[in-house]
Amino acid sequence: MCGARLQSWLFKCYFKRVIHISYIMETKKFLDFHPAFFGCMKNYSREKFGADLMAGLIVGIVAIPLAIAFGIASGVGPAEGLVTAILAGFLISVFGGSKVQIGGPTGAFIVIVYGVIQQYGIGGLAIATIMAGIILIAMGLCRLGAVIKFMPYPIIIGFTGGIAITIFSTQINDLLGLGISNVPANFVDKWACYFNNFDRIDAWSAGMGVLSVALIALTPKFSKKVPGSLLAIVVMTLVAYLLKEFAGVNSIKTIGDLYKLPTGLPSFVLPELNGGDSLWATVQALAPVAFTIAMLGAIESLLSAMVADGVTGDRHNSNTELVGQGIANVVVPFFGGIPATGAIARTMANINNGGRTPVAGVVHTVVLLLVLLFLGGIVELIPMPCLAGVLVMVAYNMSGWRTIVSMCKSSMSGTSVLFVTLLLTVFFDLTLAIEVGLVMAIVLFMKRAMESAHISVVRDEMEVHHDGEKDEVLAIPDGTEVFEIEGPFFFGIANKFDELTRDTDAMPIRVVRMRKVTFIDATGLHNLEIFVNASLKQGRVVILSGVHDNVAKSLKKGGIVDIVGQENVCNNIHLALQRAAEVSVGMGLKK
Numbered sequence: 001m002c003g004a005r006l007q008s009w010l011f012k013c014y015f016k017r018v019i020h021i022s023y024i025m026e027t028k029k030f031l032d033f034h035p036a037f038f039g040c041m042k043n044y045s046r047e048k049f050g051a052d053l054m055a056g057l058i059v060g061i062v063a064i065p066l067a068i069a070f071g072i073a074s075g076v077g078p079a080e081g082l083v084t085a086i087l088a089g090f091l092i093s094v095f096g097g098s099k100v101q102i103g104g105p106t107g108a109f110i111v112i113v114y115g116v117i118q119q120y121g122i123g124g125l126a127i128a129t130i131m132a133g134i135i136l137i138a139m140g141l142c143r144l145g146a147v148i149k150f151m152p153y154p155i156i157i158g159f160t161g162g163i164a165i166t167i168f169s170t171q172i173n174d175l176l177g178l179g180i181s182n183v184p185a186n187f188v189d190k191w192a193c194y195f196n197n198f199d200r201i202d203a204w205s206a207g208m209g210v211l212s213v214a215l216i217a218l219t220p221k222f223s224k225k226v227p228g229s230l231l232a233i234v235v236m237t238l239v240a241y242l243l244k245e246f247a248g249v250n251s252i253k254t255i256g257d258l259y260k261l262p263t264g265l266p267s268f269v270l271p272e273l274n275g276g277d278s279l280w281a282t283v284q285a286l287a288p289v290a291f292t293i294a295m296l297g298a299i300e301s302l303l304s305a306m307v308a309d310g311v312t313g314d315r316h317n318s319n320t321e322l323v324g325q326g327i328a329n330v331v332v333p334f335f336g337g338i339p340a341t342g343a344i345a346r347t348m349a350n351i352n353n354g355g356r357t358p359v360a361g362v363v364h365t366v367v368l369l370l371v372l373l374f375l376g377g378i379v380e381l382i383p384m385p386c387l388a389g390v391l392v393m394v395a396y397n398m399s400g401w402r403t404i405v406s407m408c409k410s411s412m413s414g415t416s417v418l419f420v421t422l423l424l425t426v427f428f429d430l431t432l433a434i435e436v437g438l439v440m441a442i443v444l445f446m447k448r449a450m451e452s453a454h455i456s457v458v459r460d461e462m463e464v465h466h467d468g469e470k471d472e473v474l475a476i477p478d479g480t481e482v483f484e485i486e487g488p489f490f491f492g493i494a495n496k497f498d499e500l501t502r503d504t505d506a507m508p509i510r511v512v513r514m515r516k517v518t519f520i521d522a523t524g525l526h527n528l529e530i531f532v533n534a535s536l537k538q539g540r541v542v543i544l545s546g547v548h549d550n551v552a553k554s555l556k557k558g559g560i561v562d563i564v565g566q567e568n569v570c571n572n573i574h575l576a577l578q579r580a581a582e583v584s585v586g587m588g589l590k591k
Contacts, residue, residue, distance in 0.1 A: 032143055032319040036099045037358040048357055055355030056363025059102055062227045062349050063089075063364060064371055066394070068255070068379065069387045070105040071338065073170060074113035076122070077259045078379060080336050081105050082372045083266045086365045088340030091328040093361030097145075097320030098305040100312060102346040102361050103328060107394045108300055109293070109339045111166045112430055116289055118185055120282065126271035126333035127282055131290035136298060136326030145318025148298045154407065154418040155437040156299060157400050161418075162425025162433060164399035167391055175388035177205025177251060187426050202251045204243065205385045212236050212389025227349070229390045236386035237378075255387070256380030263376060266335040292431040293329075293339050301325050301342035308347050312356065345397070413444040446492055453487025455497055459507070464573060474573065477581040481507040482545075482573075486516040489551075491523030498527045508540050508587060509580045513573055515546030525558045532563050541583050543568045545576035 063085055071081020085104035092103030116125045139148070169190055173180050178197050184190045212232040219228030243249040255261075305316040321342075328340055350360050371379065408415050417440045424433035459481045464472040476482060483501065487493060512528075520528070532542045542564045547555065552569070555561050561569055570576040 031141055032317065033140070033323050034097070034317055034320050035095045035324065035358075036097055036317070036320070037094045040099060040357040040359070044357070044359070049359060051354040052357055052360040053363055055350050055353040055360040057367060058353045059346055059350045059355070059360065060364040060367025060371075061230055063102070063104060063346055063368060064379075065229045065233045065382075065387070065390050066343075066346070067105055067368065068382070069390045069394070070107060070110060072255070072259070072384075072387060073107075073110045073167065073391055074105070074338055075117040076113070076336075076338055078255055079259070079261050079266075079372070080338055082368055083335055084332055084337035084340050086368045086372065087266075087332050087335055087337055088328040089361060089365040089368070091331060092301075092324050092340070092342065093358040093365070094324075095320075095327050096324030096342075096358070097317030097322075098308060098342070099314055099316070099357050100308050100347060100351050100355055100360070101301070101305055101316070101321070101342045101358075102350050102364060103301070103325070103342050104340050104346065105338055106300060106341055106343050107167055107391070107398055108160070108163055108296055108341070110170070111163055111425075112289065112293060112296070113338050114170070115185065115429065116286070120286065121272075122336075123272040124282060124286060125338065127279075128286040128290045128293060129329050129333045129337075129339045130271075131283065131286060132293035132297065132339060133326045133329030133331075135290060135294035136322050136329060138326075139294070139298060140319045140322030140324075140326060143319050145302065145320075145322050148295075148302055148318070148322070151299055152414075152417065152437070152441040154414040155421050155434065155441060156303070157403055157407065158418040158421025158437060159296075159425045159430055159433050161399050161401070161404060162422040163430070164395040165422075165426050167395040167398070171388040171391045171395075173388075174253070174384040175206070175209035175392060177202030177209075177253070177385060204249050205252050205383075208236055208240065208252060208383055209385035209389045209392075212386040213392050216389065216393045229393070232386055232389060233382055236389075237382050240383040240386075241381055253384045254380060255382045255384065258384070259380075261376035261379055262372070264373070266337075268334055269336060271333060288431050292434065294326075295434065296430070297325055297329065297339060297341040298322055300344075304342035304344040304347050307344055308351060311348070311351050413448070417441050417444065446490075449488055449490070450492040450496075453485075453489075453493040453496075455486070455493065455500055456484050457500065458482040458484065462573075474577055477509070477577060477584045479507050479584050479587065480509040480511060480577070480580045482511040482513055484513040484516075487518075489514070489517045489520040489524035489528070491521060494521075494524040494527040497524075498531070501531050506535070506538065506540060509543065509583055510535055510540055511543045511545055511573075511576050511580055513545045513576070514548070514551060515573070517551055518548065520551050520554050525554060525560065528555075529558060529560055529563070532560060536563070541568065541580075541587075543570060543576050543579055543583075545570050545573050 067081040067085035068078040069081070071078050071084070089102060089104045092101060096103070113125060116128055139145070166187065169187060172178070172194050173183050178194065178200050179202070180193060180197055184193055215232045215235065216228035219226060219231050240252050240254065243252065301321055302318055305318070305321055309315055325341060332338070332340060350364070404418065407418055417437055420440060421433045421437035424436055459476055461473055461475050462482060464474055485493070485497065489497070535542050544555070544564060547569060568579065570579055
């Protein structure tokens with residue numbers, strides 16, 4: 001008895017263990033969350049750490065001016081930019097799906113962040129960023145990483161170019177030392193304000209801004225190792241300090257004149273709402289903005305990872321990358337940070353300097369943390385015109401003007417989508433630009449698909465083309481007509497098919513040749529079902545020919561195969577016409 005109970009207990013334990021292991025395996029398979037960091041740690045070595053350490057140090061130095069500049073341009077401050085680069089960079093490196101991705105604040109978010117702060121304050125930005133992080137995590141868990149890569153290229157170039165123009169326009173005040181306290185947010189009003197205040201240009205500030213741009217642009221011609229932005233920051237900070245101390249030039253504004261850097265670690269803070277709106281009302285209002293931040297972060301991070309894969313020959317996990325990006329954007333706002341994503345320029349700097357595992361990304365965040373804790377006094381001496389020059393070059397590199405010129409020489413449809421997206425980004429907002437750009441791209445795609453699709457009716461004889469063989473002419477049996485559909489059978493072409501079948505003088509036997517129908521949507525299924533049912537009610541026979549496997553599955557699920565009968569579904573036109581001939585004889589039609 002005891003032995004039977006023991007066997008029963010062991011069986012239950014074994015069964016539960018099997019179920020537990022199976023559940024874990026299925027969950028891992030379903031979630032597709034496999035951070036590259038933990039995979040790289042399995043075979044990590046001292047040699048790899050040496051390469052990652054050097055790459056991380058260099059990327060950290062490169063990221064210093066960019067993090068500060070992006071934070072200031074976004075309407076927050078240098079500390080927020082550094083905090084974002086530290087926390088988001090660490091979390092993206094640890095939980096992301098790419099081995100070499102470097103995360104942090106980027107220029108793409110400047111326009112969105114600035115607009116949200118103006119309307120909803122810092123608390124509203126924090127809530128929107130957290131919502132965007134949750135959306136990114138959900139996208140990754142739902143395995144949408146591959147889908148995000150299908151964003152039409154003209155839209156990406158369009159909103160990237162629009163963001164570049166907007167970033168450039170926001171830097172004119174600091175670049176030229178105009179000293180305008182409240183610059184309008186609207187693009188047109190902003191430039192009108194600039195033109196009305198050009199007489200206030202400070203020569204020292206303007207000269208420093210122009211020299212910074214020139215130094216950044218010319219540095220790569222002399223050295224590929226030294227980052228131009230870092231060299232400009234060091235040189236211009238020293239020049240500004242000497243001018244102030246020995247020449248009495250006090251008109252050049254520095255970071256310390258406008259912002260105060262913290263002296264310790266960032267503290268945990270809960271988002272505070274401005275005004276009397278409830279949390280739910282704020283969430284509802286910020287939902288479109290959060291979705292835009294999530295989409296922009298997903299697109300930029302996956303593009304950066306794809307570019308990195310092309311250089312390293314590795315392959316990232318796009319779903320894990322989205323989850324990692326989402327985790328970073330959920331956590332960062334609680335420490336005063338702003339939205340973050342993968343940064344192409346810093347990722348490439350990491351690769352070019354030998355970084356091959358996420359440890360390099362972790363090292364780069366340590367460098368930034370040390371700067372935040374111990375070098376705040378030096379950071380405060382950086383002149384604002386120099387930072388503006390850094391962002392002007394960021395905007396230039398983002399603009400992709402060579403790609404725009406190249407695309408203007410190709411398809412008209414792609415060019416129209418590009419410029420509509422670009423102009424809407426500049427004059428309205430990024431959310432509207434992406435929405436309209438996607439609608440335009442979809443409509444133009446459907447238009448091209450409809451133009452490429454074709455439906456013909458044959459009654460006497462038809463030509464059959466074989467690859468590499470002589471064309472064949474087949475006779476159509478008496479009382480038979482063949483409808484040949486060429487192209488996807490979606491709602492646009494389905495309506496054309498419906499009109500054509502209604503206009504023709506129907507024959508007793510109707511063959512629908514579908515060898516070039518690669519897919520069929522719900523409207524196509526509905527119209528085909530109407531066609532079959534109407535034909536059967538009139539005593540006619542419908543034969544389907546050359547149906548692809550995926551289309552056949554849809555026809556079976558839709559019940560169309562059962563309606564026409566399995567014997568009337570043929571693999572090719574020869575069998576279909578042979579079946580039509582048999583039906584013709586059976587119906588007593590003339591041979």
